Amino acid sequence: METPLSVVIGAGGTGGHIYPGLALAEALRRRVPGAAISFVGTERGLETRLIPEAGYRLHTVDMIPFDRSLGVKRFTLPAALLRSAGQCRTILREQGAQAAVGMGGYPSAPVILGARLAGLPSLIHESNAVPGRANTFAARLTPHVALAFEAGGDHLPASTRPDLVGMPLTGPLATLDREARRADARRALGVPPHARLLLVNGGSLGAARLTEAAVGLAGRWRDRTDVRLLIKTGPAALDAARARLRATGADRVAEAVAYLDRIDQTYAAADLVVCRAGSATVAELATIGLPAVLVPYPHAPGDHQTHNARTLTGVGAGVLLRDEDTTAASLDALAGSLLADPHRLHAMASAATTAGIGAHHRDAADRLAVKVLRLAGHRLPAPVPTAH
Template sequence: MNQNTDQPEAADHRLHVVMAAGGTGGHIYPALAVADQLRTLDPTMRITFSGTKRGMESDLIPMNGYDFAPVRVIPFSRQEGWKRYLVPFILLSSAVQSAVKFRRDRVDLVIGMGGYPSMPAVLGAWFAGVPRLLHESNAIPGKANKFALTFTQNLGVVFAEVEGHKRGSKYDVRVVGLPIRETTHAPHNNGSNRLRERLGLQAGNRLIVVSGGSAGAVSLTNAALEAASKCRSSNDTVFLIKTGGKDFDRAAEKLASLPVGAKVHLIAHIDDMNAAYESADLFISRAGAASIAELSQNAVPSILVPYPWAADDHQRHNAQAMVAKGAAMTVEDADLAQGKLAGLIDDLLSAPEVLRSMSARASTDKHRHAAGEMASWAIDLIKNRSNRK
């Protein structure tokens, strides 16, 4: 009799997963990719995102159809002034509040995707005895995940190098890649052909795409404009430079002062990044984890310019991992003003066999399956109730 009354209650329970991510798109978009796959595996699952009101997540998450539950936490940064010394107290308070909510809402699993906004949820899950799963997108774990690893043993990574950071055999560290959301787009090359036509490219033109991230990068834009005017191969080379919205007008003024022969298209934002990757003969980019995953997924040879002020210098380590496999070359941000970018572009465009080799070495399909692997892992942790670690 008791057994029968227990079964309906278990059957009626909808699985509830909390995705903890925030701060930048590099954490949020992979989290959305995993959430999409979780919904595919279990359409009845309840998925809640935890983050801060001050980050991109407060807009992106509701925009993508997921519930958003804000928490209070601030980064330990000089920009916060004296408030940064309150970080431990704010974190502990938010974690306790999260733990209470997790127990009340019967949360089955918390997935931490990195960034300081993820810390209260991961710590709160530990307080509440809820299983935890982390994902680290960079070659060097960020501060948030270094902290969070104290409270879980399950870590999915993009770079195999991170495996060296596990502490003992009890840690379950898996190289899963970077979760990328599935998109429906035209078959390969259709999008790229449209982009090349829109830019007025001829059959023999080479296209170099320059992207400094979602907000652009002034130093990268300046170096690309200089390279466009100085490259020996400029006669058949077209530059597409994404400036970001704030820097577009300044870049346009600078472009107007270049020699007439420079073939440059400025754009504040690239709406169809798939077409940009498919069209590019060479891609010049920062070395964020999402950018590297997309370059690898599309087998694009690249010149990587690590953002020098990234936390723990993780972009340099990301770039070095790509250089080590022969998929990219790198230029220091401080060297951009010295004209080194133009010389490197000339060297690569004059050696098509090198570009082909870089493309082949960049190619990987692992990121396409990363979201599915993380989602399946999450379901396994929920089902294995004894594995609350």
């Protein structure tokens, strides 16, 4: 009798690491319904909310960020990594894990090191066009590396032989048909038939620069009837943004929300998005064909968000706007001109599909699941299609 499948996934910090991990978990469960899938993270990231909400167990360890710009002292990192790796080794043994997966972010490295200490096979998935510090380190501990973007392999140790699998997307995004869903989605969000919808999305935690510019833009557009704005602020900035919208009368055309619980519905309704260039966001936009103004986070390690953004801007599916240039006035000029040009929007929406840069993301979760199953020595059952 085959041993029940048990996999532990390290993913945490931001949604850009967590959501692909959840997509992988979904794909493993589709192929092996009784699989025991659990996650490792910390107490400080979004994983404490997102992973339990998705129905998976979260183990927490005492890892600290690799990023010294966050105030982490370099000499404290090795001790913290060894301590958290020891905790991960215990977790892996208690879970009877046959394989460990690191999805990037600082909770990922101790999982891979813990697997090495426990003698278990492991795999890392690099989601960015430029690998983060955690995965650059972890790639020295396992020969099994999967990439979301081909460029990600250029910065890994020469000994690695990475495979391009794409970015794992959760079911609703992997199968989203914007045109088919558009009318229903716009009705659900209360967007008038004649209006263009601009989505401003600062990422899983929000972005102060984007929120500030979007609220100012809403003030400029408050008397217009042909546009609507949906502004994702993150929880910390929500109350202030709503107060400013009310004070200027801009709440007639704009709504601020902390989270986008139905991102598939929002993407289907939107005509244009202004957003950061996190890897998951870029992969989603490439897959569904949503035109974008991309504002890379300027302090991302290795400037990886700019490299991510070029995946779209290089084929005409997006426009790059520097963070320091992002103001209400610049958005008025750039987003305003794009929304007024339906032919340009259509060309941008078609560009990613024409270039083929999004196609491999749709099935990435299943491809990564197959790699994990093989790594775990588990028999490969027939694939179960994602529900459409």
